[in-house]
Amino acid sequence: MQIKLKRRSLIGFSVIIVIYFIYLRATRSNREAKNVDSDLFISLDGENNNNQKSRFRDWNDYKLTEEEKTRNGFGEHGAAAILTNSSEIDLNEKLYHETGFSVVVSNKISVNRSLDSVVHSNCSNVKYYATLPNVSVIIIFHNEVLSVLLRTIHSVINRTPAELLHEVILVNDYSTNAELYDPLKKYLLENFPPKVKIKNLEKRSGLIVTRMEGARSASGEVLVFFDSHIEVQNNWLPPLLQPIVDDRKISTLPIIDYLDPFTFEYLPGQSNFQGSRGVIDWYLDFQELPKLPNDQMNDLKPYPNPIMLGAAFAIDRKFFIDELGGYDEGLQIWNGENYELSFKLWMCANRILTVPCSRVAHYFRQINPSRVSKDDYVARNFMRIAEVWLDEYKTLPKQLEPKRYENVDPGDLTIPKAVKKRLNCKPFRWFLNNIAPDMIERFPPLADPPKFASGAIQSVANPRLCIDNMGKLNDEKIGLDECSHDMLNPSLNQNFIYSFLKDIRQDHGRHEFCLDSYELRLTGCNNLSFGNQFWIYDKDSKEIIMNTSTKKCLTIILVNDSLTLDECNNEMTQKWNFAYVNETAYEYFNDIFGYRSILS
Structure with a gap:
């Protein structure tokens, strides 16, 4: 039987729903503060089991906890x-x-x-x-x-x-x-x-x-x-x-x-x-x-x-x-x-x-x-997965590393392709759009994604010096050294990228290292667009700011030519020049990752 609600009933029902959600919002923080297990008897499919508490059990092993x-x-x-x-x-x-x-x-x-x-x-x-x-x-x-x-x-x-x-x-x-x-x-x-x-x-x-x-x-x-x-x-x-x-x-x-x-x-x-x-x-x-x-x-x-x-x-x-x-x-x-x-x-x-x-x-x-193996079995595995599951994106790994994959045979794909067909699987684009919508945002399918700035990072206070990795990469503090002759394409030690994720990174083939504010060291990039590896380079003030909340800037200590983080004060010791600044990219600096408008 189809039930038709009058307009007044619909309005009344809507009011009840609004009040209910206001109540949930108001009480959520109070529940958490009291350590009340608000989802204790709610199953993942949304069924409320509060009336069936006998179905539930405390599985904690308190005796073991105390013994340990x-x-x-x-x-x-x-x-x-x-x-x-x-x-x-x-x-x-x-x-x-x-x-x-x-x-x-x-x-x-x-x-x-x-x-x-x-x-x-x-x-x-x-x-x-x-x-x-x-x-x-x-x-x-x-x-x-x-x-x-x-x-x-x-x-x-x-x-x-x-x-x-x-x-x-x-x-x-x-x-x-x-x-x-x-x-x-x-x-x-x-x-x-x-x-x-x-x-x-x-x-x-x-x-x-x-x-x-x-x-x-x-x-x-x-x-x-x-x-x-x-x-x-x-x-x-x-x-x-x-x-x-x-x-x-x-x-x-x-x-x-x-x-x-x-x-x-x-x-x-x-x-x-x-x-x-x-x-x-x-x-x-x-x-x-x-x-x-x-x-x-x-x-x-x-x-x-x-x-x-x-x-x-x-x-x-x-x-x-x-x-x-x-x-x-x-x-x-x-x-x-x-x-x-x-x-x-x-x-x-x-x-x-x-x-x-x-x-x-x-x-x-x-x-x-x-x-350890003389054969690159990982490349074979990756190509096998790409061929079966990545659909129109399957060529991207080959484009990024052509030498690695040029002679790789993924083997017979009959069985995995038959499994995919039997299970009536959704396309990879569905996975990107619905399950990992931020994957392409963080890892754009381009060999060379747009960047805000690149090259040597030169001190304005002492133009003779540029930021240098000092021949060290993983978890080692960066320093300063004589600037390379060609600052647009400097030596690897001084070649930095201010990426669309607003981190300062060095590209060493398949491994990238980012400037971390903790001890000013280079460490593996986390690709998160926040936290210790998030930097703002203000191309007008020339400051390199450790995210916007700390108000600390990358600073040269002139007495010993070293680096530190100090309160931003607009002094010359806190001003830096990137060899190349992408003015077009900076027009979209406040976009979510600063590159989407460029791609479109």
Whole structure:
């Protein structure tokens, strides 16, 4: 039966709605101040479960939390562990360059160490479904440091509800380290329940194939994939499972924290619990962008994430294997599999959610011998993904790096293209427009995006001197040196770009380094258009201002020809000339990223 409302009824209904939203806005801050878990019984599909509270349960392990507080020792509570014995330091340095880990440090830290909580304080108030699916945790490894691997396993066993942990499947990708065979097997038998299992592959297969071997061996309802060098926070699992119960055609991700591979210190990432989103640039490198504004209203609520990092995620087992078809096993060794799965989840299924109340820490190594190869398998993987998933954007990586891709064969694409057709996947342009609308804004699909200024940065107070990287790049302080003869095209040390993101960067091939206001050092560009790498170059006053809120300017100290940040005062010591200033770009300086009008 069709119901027709009178005009007066519609007006009355509208008034009620307006009053309701005013009420929500007025009470939101009060709820948060009182630590009231306002979304406690609201499922992700919007169903209000306040009348069904018996369906929910507090999964926190308070006994473990209290027990860990009493622990003392080397590296306990996630503290940095520092060696003092000179012979140990020498051996540790040698092993660090061989493995990417401080092996001596790791071996001195308990494999069953405690961690202090870094989870948002309000997360402890959140309850999840009383009935959740069980999980198979899949951990693959190749020549992993044994104590690091054991710490990963202990962390999972200790901090996961036993009734939810169906099994832990370790898959050894044909390691050459003898410790990872009989000694590991013996330790597992003596220290863990039978649910911890190990499978040894008979040839080196790489991350993608090895994870699929683990997935096919699993029988849990949900798969959790972990790298072999992680440590989880208490109550990490229930927050990941509830969204999957609500919608099985998704994947959930924890917030990824950082573990220092040299000191084993736990370093919480995603400052202020805001979280970030993964995307790719057109080199197909993984990048991070902030949450979209609509997702920043609630620090605890799961939010959409375009591209997963891949080190830790949960997904329904049958959905992953039987419907999505798992990973493309034509991808080799490592890298790109997270892009391929992310595109499938967004373009062919429902979504990816990052869940802030789930925290998992990962060791990000600067040295990783297991990935050294004479073949550029990453280029092959990237080309394979581009050909299948990027549609009209697929040629961009080749345009940016023609030499890298000129002889790369992506292999037979029959199977991944058939999967894409079977799943009736949306086009890549849909992904850009709807899921990652800021990706093109931050990473325009151009080999040379417009810039505001470039070349040498010359001091007005002492025109003999220009800003120079002093032959140092990553996390080293910049300085001043004699200006290059050709300041439009100076030496690499003095060649800077004031980019459309309003950072001051140097381009060193595939790696770009940006001027960071912390200690005035060059560090990896964050591409965020705010924070420590955000600078305003006023072409009229010639000041380089550290964002607009600090009122501090880049300043030369004439007595020793060094650099500092000081209160802006319009003195000559705070005036700088870029060799080239793009006057056309400056006409659009106040556009969101200062380049869109130029492109159009």
